[in-house]
Amino acid sequence: MILRFLFGFTFLAFLLLPAAARAQARYALSGLVKASGAGEALTGATVAVPALSLGASADERGAYSLMLPEGRYQVVVSFIGYQTLTRDINLTRNQRQTFQLAEAGNQLGEVVVEGTGNLQQKLQTTQMSVERLTAKEAKLLPALFGEVDILKTLQLKPGVQSGGEGTSGLFVRGGSADQNLVLVDDALVYNPSHLFGLFSVFNPDAVQSVDLYKGGFPAQYGGRLSSVVDVKLRPGNPDKFTTSGGLGLISSRLTVEGPIKKGKGAFLLAGRRTYFDVFTRQINKANQDDPDFNPIPDYYFYDFNAKANYKLGDKDEVFLSGYLGNDAFSFGSGQGFDFNFNWGNKVAALRWSHTYNSRLFLNTTASYTGYKYDITNRLDQFSFNLASDIQDVSLRSDLDYRPNDQHTYRLGVTATAHRFGTGRLKAGSDDGRLSLGSDVTYYGQEAAVYASDIYKPTEKWQFEYGLRVSGFQSGGQQYGGLEPRAAARYSLTPTLSLKGSYALMYQYVHLVTNSGASLPTDIWYPSRGSVKPQRSQQVAAGLSWLLGDGRYLITNEVYYKWAQRQIDFKDGAQLFVNPDLDSEFLFGKGWAYGNEIYLEKKQGRTTGWLGYTLAWTKRRFPPQRGTSGVNNGDTFYPSYDRRHNLTAVVIHNLSDRLKLSGSFVFSSGQATTLPLGRFGFQDVFGADAAAVPVYPQRNTYRLAPYNRFDLGVVWQMKPTRWIPESDLTFSIYNAYNRRNPYFVYFDQVKDEQTEQVTGYRARQVSLFPVIPSVTYNFKF
């Protein structure tokens, strides 16, 4: 029923498409923006016509399109990390122009140079609440252990909180980590982190850019409440074979790229692997004869990214993207006890891009995504295996139609088949006498259609409006909803714009976790039974002001978000291999509101940004299902609520070969739960007596505020015959060695002589002291 309705809606939306262009002497200027040499598409590059205050952004294919009156214009093309290109165009007919931008520095240590076009574009677009970051930009900033992480860099943007020290999880405008839609080349990634959340799965060598939408969501996005993290992989070099990579403190990277067939297509293969395990194995080996030595567990992760594109003709091109990553943790005591824990994602996406003409494009993508973890434990002759996975197969099609310079239509349809393996257990003994098995699997189908229009009736006004209709079914139950999206921009002056947006979102799949951190064992659960889809609405309003002859852009946004059917879990909920998982959920409401101020400078020798967020996030879970809810039904702050958040990032080009960067972060303390009381518990006889902590309420305590300063230096080395491009990147994480709180716990104080407990104390644990690192990067 829902599917019939969705297809009906699509048909209707197509019928409503207005007739094409107006009969004016206006012509299309369209084409591609590419990097010179490498030839990669520069997604997000700006093509601007300053004389008309018009501009357009290149899409994921590097394609742009502008409708201009007949005439002679100066066109300015710019992109972060590339030299701005200015070209005179005499437009007397529809014209295709491909712009090739030269890199501003070398590949590894480029200067961030950007024309005013990008900021001008941000001023003029209706899209608000979006942050764009390129891998090139992220590589200039200092990083923990020297591991550049594009998701962690996003945490430096206003409105985005981290889950804790060093973690890559994103908490956007009061949303939880599972409310982010993480896409890589349009394919979903369920668990975007390695090493229990310390690093993201995105290899910076394979990533071109990431767009983070915090609000004002375009209608093509859906399925999560709080943000969209849209990662685009970099296409390979279509002209020549190149190899690049890096040797770091904890991992190494290697990327190979080149043409598949000259002028037809290119490929890119990128891989990286950590090598903690190489060292820990040597330590274990050296101490294997020491009976008091406890072997160090093995841990490593690796990931591979691949991308290939191939032109089938003038109008058709196919793109294949893939990701394979795995984390492996193992421990063998040598005394009959072995523990192996593996987890990882597999993602593949095949996209067919068809250009009907300079105004009409169609993208169709088939994708697969899977995430699984697998724990195998063995004790003597007994073993057990616990595993969980989720797999999706999706098909989506997006049609872009730009009939004139007043309208840009986008229509699309998407369908996904989900398989939720929420828990599979096998246990037994070698002799087969003992065995146990359990398997809990659910299925679900999700679909959506959408239509949107960017409408520009005058120079001062611009609107973007759309409607998404989504549906989901699992276990014989069907859910659906209308998701209207709207945004508007009004230009008060050529340098000052007012903006507003509204978005309603549904989320049909839910992360089952009762940990404060993102763990590989967290599982996804469909809407079914009592678990209804989550829903949120967000309104935002703001202004953008271009200052200093277009060198600075200051943006201020205020937002309010309210959400229903938020999910939490009963205290002590049994979340593993539980056929009755449904009964462990609690449902409540959430609110988030705040103000974000953002100042950015992207031109000149010194660039960077300054952001400040004042925000509140609240949750309320009333008494239900035989419980008193959460905190007796009172409103409480979730752990990721932060009142103040200040970030400052500066990148300074000292010379052509030396760049300095620094970043500073300050945020209010994390809300956390500490036991307020304790009691002595004797237990039945023959069992341990103990002090038992009493946790009457959640998150009643705030950790100390978090602040940190990181420093980075990129030193471009002289070219050699064999390695024409190389650099050394130095990072100092937590430069002033601040002991930031990771968590607090209570400990007994004992008399050294008698071992009697004499008191209790609070202990604060920090994770990272000052950590210097160096990474060698190369390209040949």
Added chain:
Amino acid sequence: MRFFGMTRLLNTLPASVRRVVGLAGVGLLAGCGLQQDIDVVLPAYPPQLVVEAYLENGQVPRITVTESVAYLAEPTPQVPTDVTATLTLPSGQRTLLKFAPGVDTRTGKAYTHVGTRTLAAQPGQTFGLELLDTQGRRVTGSALVPAQVLLDTVEWVFNDKPDDQRRAYVLGRFRDPATPLDYYRFQIHRRRVNRDPEVDYTVEDRLSNGTEYSLGTGYDYKANDTLFVTLYHLDRPYFLFLQSVQDARNANGNPFGQPSGIKSTVEGGLGVFTFLSYQRRRVMLK
């Protein structure tokens, strides 16, 4: 046949993963000098009455009533002296438990209130408890007598290693009743029962109701070891209480732990009031 040789891990595997990761991290951080004492200001915590009352057939009821305290308070046990404890027998008869603090020589556990007569109860019967102090605090609870579930067999198997490395694993077998929501606690003591057990875990029958269960150990025991193998049959409130105690203890000091409230079996305070139904076997490994 159902095996739970590592049932504790099996039942609480995510918690175990969190514990392994968390405790490994804490150990590492302590070694790196990344811990420090801090002052914390916590919201006021009103003390609550805490009761531990385990009734047994053939035993005089002895219960312990204490008081919870603010976490950072002095470690001195708080024993209120003004609590009146009344036990209601299945017949409805109310009997006062006398305040007479002491240590039970059989169990080695301290108690505050003691009854006068031994108990004789049948499965399915219900006892009641009421505590009342001079501040007007009132704690009430009821305890259902669970049916006893017997160990069918206790067996052990030695490995094939040389004598000095020869060890045995131990299995206790029983059949879970056809009724759902049965819970068990399995303990193994070496030599004496009034000391810490070497094996102590709880299991439930939600995955395999009504089948035979085998609860066991690894190769941990030597020849001629004397073991006491105990199987408790628990009711759901007691099982949830034990789990919540375990969760609460695990959450302190573990950044990946989820702090859990105590699921008391009594109302108006903290603690447990239950009737113990168990079977214990003594075996010598030959």
